[in-house]
Amino acid sequence: MDGASARTVTTGRARDGGPGMSAEYLEVQGLTVTFDGFTAVAGVDLTLVQGDLRFLIGPNGAGKTTVIDAITGLVPATGLVAKSGVRLLGRKPHQIARLGVGRTFQTASVFEQLSVLQNLDVAAGAGRPALSLLRRRRGVLPVIEEALDTIGLAAHLERPAGTLSHGQKQWLEIGMLLVQNCDVLLLDEPVAGMSHDERERTGELLRAVGARRTVVVVEHDMDFMRRFATSVTVLAQGRVLSEGTVAQVQADPAVQEVYLGTTAGAARPPAQRGTREVR
Numbered sequence: 001m002d003g004a005s006a007r008t009v010t011t012g013r014a015r016d017g018g019p020g021m022s023a024e025y026l027e028v029q030g031l032t033v034t035f036d037g038f039t040a041v042a043g044v045d046l047t048l049v050q051g052d053l054r055f056l057i058g059p060n061g062a063g064k065t066t067v068i069d070a071i072t073g074l075v076p077a078t079g080l081v082a083k084s085g086v087r088l089l090g091r092k093p094h095q096i097a098r099l100g101v102g103r104t105f106q107t108a109s110v111f112e113q114l115s116v117l118q119n120l121d122v123a124a125g126a127g128r129p130a131l132s133l134l135r136r137r138r139g140v141l142p143v144i145e146e147a148l149d150t151i152g153l154a155a156h157l158e159r160p161a162g163t164l165s166h167g168q169k170q171w172l173e174i175g176m177l178l179v180q181n182c183d184v185l186l187l188d189e190p191v192a193g194m195s196h197d198e199r200e201r202t203g204e205l206l207r208a209v210g211a212r213r214t215v216v217v218v219e220h221d222m223d224f225m226r227r228f229a230t231s232v233t234v235l236a237q238g239r240v241l242s243e244g245t246v247a248q249v250q251a252d253p254a255v256q257e258v259y260l261g262t263t264a265g266a267a268r269p270p271a272q273r274g275t276r277e278v279r
């Protein structure tokens with residue numbers, strides 16, 4: 001698939017294995033999540049193709065994290081989620097991970113006492129029997145070497161993960177998804193709390209990782225979104241409010257209204273947590 005078509009936001013229904021459709025894609029149709037009668041995600045549709053660096057934005061409580069939780073099997077959901085035609089809903093989180101759909105959390109969840117290399121080794125062995133994990137591998141697996149280069153931590157492989165900077169921990173987590181052969185990566189606020197330099201490096205990393213995979217980034221940082229998104233989905237109150245390129249969603253009055261409360265003639269509401277401008 002060329003870069004231009006990879007950047008296209010496909011909102012129609014993909015047919016499994018249909019002509020022109022990438023082998024690696026995630027199709028979400030009518031995704032709905034209810035907590036004790038409260039509908040947090042209400043019929044969300046998403047089509048994600050290989051090479052897409054899709055940002056999922058929206059005010060606090062819009063349902064962004066819950067969409068990721070539902071796709072990765074952490075919360076029960078209805079609707080359809082399929083990766084390359086394989087249905088995911090109803091499967092356990094580890095089964096979904098083995099199908100190549102991985103995620104990170106807002107707080108990095110690396111093993112702090114283990115070295116960078118050990119963290120990657122454990123992740124690479126996620127499908128191996130427990131006993132074989134106890135045996136020390138001879139040498140560094142090629143897949144780990146490649147991941148170390150990609151995430152820029154090759155010089156730190158013996159360092160305990162707990163001593164890494166916040167940004168480096170996030171990169172290690174992304175590396176752990178790479179060595180698990182995830183080709184759909186769902187990242188929850190990966191640059192929160194990072195320095196400007198770390199954000200830039202993370203954006204470049206996501207570009208490199210996303211070139212041959214599908215990456216979804218839940219993010220509040222609008223500068224970061226503008227700089228690196230190839231496409232954007234805006235959620236509000238559990239629904240897709242807008243979708244398109246950065247320019248398209250920025251120009252969408254519905255998006256402006258959600259972020260700014262700018263209905264014609266209406267006073268701007270008091271600042272709310274997470275209602276940041278999309279400009």
Ligand SMILES: Nc1ncnc2c1ncn2[C@@H]1O[C@H](COP(=O)(O)OP(=O)(O)OP(=O)(O)O)[C@@H](O)[C@H]1O
Pocket residue numbers: 035040058059060061062063064065066067274
């Ligand atoms: N386990 C849960 N039980 C009950 N309600 C929940 C649960 N998880 C999320 N919610 C509610 O679902 C809604 C969507 O939450 P979610 O965390 O997905 O939003 P979000 O868009 O990711 O917000 P933020 O940007 O603040 O992280 C919120 O109203 C939240 O309070």
